[in-house]
Amino acid sequence: TGSNNDVSQVQGQLGKSIWLDPDQLIFDSSVGTLYGGSFRYVRLRAADTPAVVVGQIAFWDTTATDWTTAFQVTREEDLSSSDNAIFIAGIFISIPTAGNYTFIQELGVVPVRFRAALTSAGAIGSRCYAAAAGDGADEGYADVLNTADPTTFGDVSLMQARYLGNAVTAPTAGALDDVTLGFHNVLG
Numbered sequence: 001t002g003s004n005n006d007v008s009q010v011q012g013q014l015g016k017s018i019w020l021d022p023d024q025l026i027f028d029s030s031v032g033t034l035y036g037g038s039f040r041y042v043r044l045r046a047a048d049t050p051a052v053v054v055g056q057i058a059f060w061d062t063t064a065t066d067w068t069t070a071f072q073v074t075r076e077e078d079l080s081s082s083d084n085a086i087f088i089a090g091i092f093i094s095i096p097t098a099g100n101y102t103f104i105q106e107l108g109v110v111p112v113r114f115r116a117a118l119t120s121a122g123a124i125g126s127r128c129y130a131a132a133a134g135d136g137a138d139e140g141y142a143d144v145l146n147t148a149d150p151t152t153f154g155d156v157s158l159m160q161a162r163y164l165g166n167a168v169t170a171p172t173a174g175a176l177d178d179v180t181l182g183f184h185n186v187l188g
Contacts, residue, residue, distance in 0.1 A: 013041050015071035031094055032176065037108015040090060046099035049112045052092045055113030056140040057130050057175045058104045060087040070188055073104065074132040075140045077132060086132035086161045112142045112164065112179045120146040122171030128179045130162040144171050
């Protein structure tokens, strides 16, 4: 992908999605296991710091000019909308350098990074959401909520917008666990 001054060899593919089956994916220990699904070629916001981590949630960067066609993502929850962590683009499956191009996974089973302390105990089938923790150690990580957690109508609206999918493996605090993505924020 090169430095910010390099032109990507696949620049014309920005925003394009590709569906890959598990037998088309090659294992890379720095990424971990990837499963079949839809992957999208995007640009990571140049000013994103600190660096993203594998399994972190990628948000559409709505501060970019023509953001719906710029296909620029960020790890910064507060750059997606006035409510944190709303426009979810996918999950980072690598550690790209800020300002460079990368693939994120937008549909299918993918390892997702969970916050240090889960709101509810994780189990197979748990409903997983963007934690919306704001700036700090858990920014862009997932959380687990259950029916015992109190909610208001406003909370339900935010939960719908922050929904990632269901856990395939039991989510563990601070860990990378598999989730089926069922995004409603797919652009293009």
